[in-house]
Amino acid sequence: MASRRGNAKTREQSDKYSVLLPTYNERENLPLIVWLLVKYFGESGFNYEIIVIDDGSPDGTLQIAEQLQKIYGADKILLRPRAQKLGLGTAYIHGIKHASGNFVIIMDADLSHHPKFIPQFIEKQKEGGFDLVSGTRYRGDGGVYGWDLRRKLISRGANFISQVLLRPGASDLTGSFRLYKKEVLEKLVEQCVSKGYVFQMEMIVRARQLGYTVGEVPISFVDRVYGESKLGGNEIVSFLKGLLTLFATT
Amino acid sequence: MTKLLEWLLGCSLIGMAWGLVTFDLLDLQLPAQYRELAWPMPVYLLVAFGCYSLATVGYRVATFNDCEDAAKELQAQIKEAKAELKKKGLKM
Structure with a gap:
């Protein structure tokens, strides 16, 4: 019995998963997301590290991260802060440089992405040998919590238009809960120039263009527990601009 | 080929087929019903x-x-x- 459990705990040691957590003013959420990550990685026995990339949060996110590092160990929690708020793309480049895993998981640190899905991502990747596995809110048991009708309509409408125009072969283009082979992510961030929602969409569209394979896992998206979620007219306009840019260039 | 070009190609193929039938561009002497069906x-x-x-x-x-x-x-x-x-x- 003991030996069998031992095997489960040490399986697949050759694979290591680096979780990139870009943060800005997430002092409430960071300890919780780290706790959940430690819990689910611990239970599934995969080898992992968490890389916190804090962009100079004025609310003391970094001090909280330092405390977490003391609790969970410097081999599990890596702090790679930056002095000021820079783009998401550069946060990934920065994180990858310090990642020692051969797989990289990107997710939001605001608890909208639940770490319980990560073991499913990993199983899915192994099952099909996929270059990237994307969480999807639009398929199977996937879904959202905390969205009103307007938000759902915009989300479904935007997704439909993107599917018609780009035919990307993935159902959730703007989701940002994904697992990548490290070299695939490196290659993609190098090529992607968009900002905001469009960045995630460009990543998956370019992945298809470069011939990478994509697997999907249904996820439940629980909208921000702490802090404000934003979707205004500005976001919609920049989304449409980005969509048309991708339409004309990919 | 970009998605934009794919769309333009697809649309112009359909447009050409439509024009051929509606305006009988190749002078095929198609029956009038074809034309009536095609133009809308x-x-x-x-x-x-x-x-x-x-x-x-x-x-x-x-x-x-x-x-x-x-x-x-x-x-x-x-x-x-x-x-x-x-x-x-x-x-x-």
């Missing part, structure tokens, strides 16, 4: 596509899963996490 076709196609789009988006909005259980599970785990982190000495 672009409008029919647009209307059909519009209906399909509205129906699809409407259906997907109506069947968008509300993950009540996931939200409850998360709330419970947040409580558990806070208690355990406090015990481990985390100062919020």
